[in-house]
Amino acid sequence: MNLAVVGSIVGSVAGLLGGIIGTYVGYTESSGHRERSLIAKAVLLIVVVTAIGLVVVFTAPPVYRIITGIALFVIALFLSKKQAAVRREEQASKP
Numbered sequence: 004m005n006l007a008v009v010g011s012i013v014g015s016v017a018g019l020l021g022g023i024i025g026t027y028v029g030y031t032e033s034s035g036h037r038e039r040s041l042i043a044k045a046v047l048l049i050v051v052v053t054a055i056g057l058v059v060v061f062t063a064p065p066v067y068r069i070i071t072g073i074a075l076f077v078i079a080l081f082l083s084k085k086q087a088a089v090r091r092e093e094q095a096s097k098p
Contacts (some may be wrong), residue, residue: 026042028043030042030043033090034070034090034093034094035089037092038086038089038090038093039087041085041086042086043091045082045086047080048078049075049078049082052071052075053075055072056068056071056072056075059071
């Protein structure tokens with residue numbers, strides 16, 4: 004078997020496992036209901052945008068690939084800040 008094929012399969016499996024484990028740990032380590040809800044919505048949003056991004060990568064001109072990558076980055080940054088704000092609010096409301 005070609006080394007490039009093996010590398011692409013192993014890399015894809017490692018990426019998927021990393022995403023699944025990261026999502027699980029993030030969800031279980033969240034401090035409250037609002038944060039868990041936000042994580043669930045964030046995972047759904049990232050999966051949808053990534054799926055759209057894969058379609059764009061294989062069908063659209065290069066400029067749209069760049070726009071999709073920037074969109075993923077901005078969404079991840081926004082969601083990270085939103086999660087931090089929710090976590091601070093939940094920590095402040097604990098007795």
